Amino acid sequence: MEVVITDAATIGSLVADRVQALLERKPDAVLGLATGSSPLRVYDDLAARVQNGSMSFSGAHAFTLDEYVGLPEGDPRSYRSVIDVELVSRVDFAPGAVHGPDGTAADLDAACIDYERRIAAAGGIDLQILGIGTTGHIAFNEPSSSLASRTRVKTLIAQTRRDNARFFDGDVDAVPKHCLTQGLGTILDSRHAIVIATGSAKAAAVRQMVEGSVSARWPCTALQLHPKATVYLDEASAAELELTEYYREVVEHRSAVQ
Numbered sequence: 001m002e003v004v005i006t007d008a009a010t011i012g013s014l015v016a017d018r019v020q021a022l023l024e025r026k027p028d029a030v031l032g033l034a035t036g037s038s039p040l041r042v043y044d045d046l047a048a049r050v051q052n053g054s055m056s057f058s059g060a061h062a063f064t065l066d067e068y069v070g071l072p073e074g075d076p077r078s079y080r081s082v083i084d085v086e087l088v089s090r091v092d093f094a095p096g097a098v099h100g101p102d103g104t105a106a107d108l109d110a111a112c113i114d115y116e117r118r119i120a121a122a123g124g125i126d127l128q129i130l131g132i133g134t135t136g137h138i139a140f141n142e143p144s145s146s147l148a149s150r151t152r153v154k155t156l157i158a159q160t161r162r163d164n165a166r167f168f169d170g171d172v173d174a175v176p177k178h179c180l181t182q183g184l185g186t187i188l189d190s191r192h193a194i195v196i197a198t199g200s201a202k203a204a205a206v207r208q209m210v211e212g213s214v215s216a217r218w219p220c221t222a223l224q225l226h227p228k229a230t231v232y233l234d235e236a237s238a239a240e241l242e243l244t245e246y247y248r249e250v251v252e253h254r255s256a257v258q
């Protein structure tokens with residue numbers, strides 16, 4: 001796991017650089033997109049690059065990580081609507097190129113199986129962008145998630161519903177209790193996983209993700225099993241790490257040998 005500690009604005013441009021480099025090398029790459037606050041600077045940066053003509057998503061495909069169950073199609077709080085507003089409407093994906101799990105399906109289990117099938121048919125995810133929850137979730141894999149899990153229905157833990165109440169006018173009871181989420185096994189299949197974490201509320205989960213024991217108690221620790229994971233942290237989210245000096249040294253000297 002590569003750990004990059006910098007400021008939030010720099011994280012936005014560094015991750016956008018990674019996406020741009022991938023699309024230059026592989027214009028039909030498959031991206032994995034997180035919603036929530038963490039990737040917003042990345043999406044702003046990518047939108048600016050498309051608008052000034054320096055990059056294009058026209059050949060790319062994308063899959064979102066998760067979706068609430070029970071919100072009607074088009075609800076502005078659904079993750080499908082959020083990713084449309086935050087990224088898709090501001091860049092140049094081809095129509096139909098961005099996919100999300102269907103939280104409105106009559107048969108949710110079948111929708112999950114179909115989502116895994118669609119990811120596989122697209123050739124798998126080249127670059128997965130992730131945030132991390134204060135509970136240690138990645139996507140909506142809450143504590144006790146199987147490290148081998150695939151896309152499925154999950155129940156959100158109370159802390160996540162409290163954290164996300166800000167998107168529901170502060171009303172925790174309005175936050176759905178269930179979701180569809182890519183599994184930890186699905187995420188581990190991505191060719192490169194990038195995690196973005198900012199703010200002190202994430203520090204405990206970041207500590208576990210980078211330096212804790214691999215355990216379903218902290219689902220983010222599954223990323224220690226990923227062959228290529230890069231974690232972008234601001235100083236506040238990195239504050240509880242033990243080996244920060246080493247991580248900085250690795251980044252400072254990596255060009256000499258890599």
Ligand code: F6R
Nearest residue numbers: 034035036037038131132133139
């Ligand atoms: C969102 C997702 C979640 C968020 C996490 C952090 O699609 O999968 O895991 O990334 O809850 O949310 P923010 O970035 O809003 O702090």
